[in-house]
Amino acid sequence: MVLRGTNQEQARPYNRRIVLECIRNDGPQTRGEIAERVGLTVQTVSTIVRELEEQGYLLSSRRAPKGRGLPATILNINPDGGYAIGLTVTPLGVEAALMNLAGDLLGSAGRACPHPTPKQAFELIEELVAEVRAFRPAGRILGVGFAMPGPFDVQAMSFVGPTTLDGWAGVPVRARLEEVTKLPTFIAVDTVAAALGVRLYGEGASVRQFYYLHLGAGLGGTMMQDGVPLRGAWGNAGEIGHIQAIPGGLPCPCGNTGCLERYLSLDSFSNRRQGQSEADWVKEVTPIFHSAIRTIENLFDPQTIVLGGIAHSELIAALVATTEQLQTSISSRYDRTTPRVIASLANQSVLRGAAALAVSGVLSPRQEPTSSPGRARKRDPFSNGMAA
Incomplete structure (x- = not known):
C-alpha cells in the first residue's frame, strides 16, 4: 500500500499514523526517507517523530559511521511501546x-x-x-x-x-x-485474522498476492491483495466452505447439500468413518481438495495458496503433500517460483x-468520511444495530 500524508492543518492525527505505519511497514529509516515516502516535509516529519518518541512508540539510534560527519538518526518501532x-x-x-x-x-x-x-x-x-x-x-x-x-x-x-x-x-x-x-x-x-497473521508474521510475508485457506471447524478463506484482505460488500468474501462440492451430497446446516466443508473440515475429519485412519481420510478427500484448489486459482489467480488453520500441523502437511500433483489451472505456469500450495504450520496465526x-x-492511518444527513448508515453485525 502507498501511504501518503496530507498538509491540511486538521490532518495531524492522520499524519502521525502515516509516519508510524511507514516505519512499521518498511522498517528503520531516517526522517528524510520517511518524508520522501509519505509526501510530507522533513520539518513536519520531525515534529511528528518528536511526539511519537515522547509517547514511547518510536526509538531512535545512529547509523554506523561511513565517513566524516555525524551519521543520520534512524527511527524504529519500540516493541514495548x-x-x-x-x-x-x-x-x-x-x-x-x-x-x-x-x-x-x-x-x-x-x-x-x-x-x-x-x-x-x-x-x-x-x-x-x-x-x-x-x-x-x-x-x-x-x-x-x-x-x-x-x-x-x-x-x-x-x-x-x-x-x-x-x-x-x-x-x-x-x-x-x-x-x-x-x-x-x-x-x-x-x-x-489468520490471513493477516500469515501476511505479517508468517509464510505470506514475502508474497504479495496469496489466498489463505483456513482449515478450522469449517472451511473458509481470504484473498490477500498487496497485503490487504479482500472483504467483499458485507465482509464475507471467501466463504469457500459453502461452495457446492458434490451435487446432491451431504446435507449442510445452511440448507444446501454437498457443501465443501461437509467433506473438508475438522468437523468432517472428526466425524469420519469409524476405524478410518487419518491417511485414509486424506486420500478420500484429496480429489475434493484439489478441485477446491483449482477453483480458488481460477477465480483469484494467486501467487500461491497458503493452507493453515486450527487443524494440527501433521494433517495440514499431509494435505499439502498431495498437491505435488495437481491438474491444470491458470496457476499452471512455466515461470513459477513458489509451489501452488504451501503449508502454514504456525497454529497461532489467528x-x-x-x-x-x-x-x-x-x-494505523484512517480518515473518517464527512458525516452528512443523507449518508446511508451501515449495518454493524457485531453491535446488533447500526454503525455510523
Whole structure:
C-alpha cells in the first residue's frame, strides 16, 4: 500500500499514523526517507517523530559511521511501546494472546469449551484477558482484536450449525467485549485474522498476492491483495466452505447439500468413518481438495495458496503433500517460483492477526468520511444495530 500524508492543518492525527505505519511497514529509516515516502516535509516529519518518541512508540539510534560527519538518526518501532490482545472463539473453545508492537507473542492461554454459549465465552474471555495482561502488567494495552467464525449477518447461514458459533445470533458482541475487557475492540472473521497473521508474521510475508485457506471447524478463506484482505460488500468474501462440492451430497446446516466443508473440515475429519485412519481420510478427500484448489486459482489467480488453520500441523502437511500433483489451472505456469500450495504450520496465526487488528485499529492511518444527513448508515453485525 502507498501511504501518503496530507498538509491540511486538521490532518495531524492522520499524519502521525502515516509516519508510524511507514516505519512499521518498511522498517528503520531516517526522517528524510520517511518524508520522501509519505509526501510530507522533513520539518513536519520531525515534529511528528518528536511526539511519537515522547509517547514511547518510536526509538531512535545512529547509523554506523561511513565517513566524516555525524551519521543520520534512524527511527524504529519500540516493541514495548504498546501491546495488543488477540482473542479467538471457535466451536472448540477460547484462546487469548498478548503481542507487542514488533509482532512478538509474549504469552498465550486457552480454555477448551465445546460450542461455548455467549455467557460461557465472555466469562472465559474475562479470565483469559486478565491472564495474558499479567505477562506485561505495567504495559500500555492498545486494544483487543477478536476473531470468530463467519459468515456474519447472512440469513440461514450465520451462527448456524456445528462449524460456527451456533446460537450467537443477535448477540451485541462488540459491546459485550468492551464491557468485559474495558478496551477498544476490533472484530473480524477468523479467516481474515489468520490471513493477516500469515501476511505479517508468517509464510505470506514475502508474497504479495496469496489466498489463505483456513482449515478450522469449517472451511473458509481470504484473498490477500498487496497485503490487504479482500472483504467483499458485507465482509464475507471467501466463504469457500459453502461452495457446492458434490451435487446432491451431504446435507449442510445452511440448507444446501454437498457443501465443501461437509467433506473438508475438522468437523468432517472428526466425524469420519469409524476405524478410518487419518491417511485414509486424506486420500478420500484429496480429489475434493484439489478441485477446491483449482477453483480458488481460477477465480483469484494467486501467487500461491497458503493452507493453515486450527487443524494440527501433521494433517495440514499431509494435505499439502498431495498437491505435488495437481491438474491444470491458470496457476499452471512455466515461470513459477513458489509451489501452488504451501503449508502454514504456525497454529497461532489467528491470534497474531487478531492482535494486529487492534494495533492497526488504534494506530494505523484512517480518515473518517464527512458525516452528512443523507449518508446511508451501515449495518454493524457485531453491535446488533447500526454503525455510523
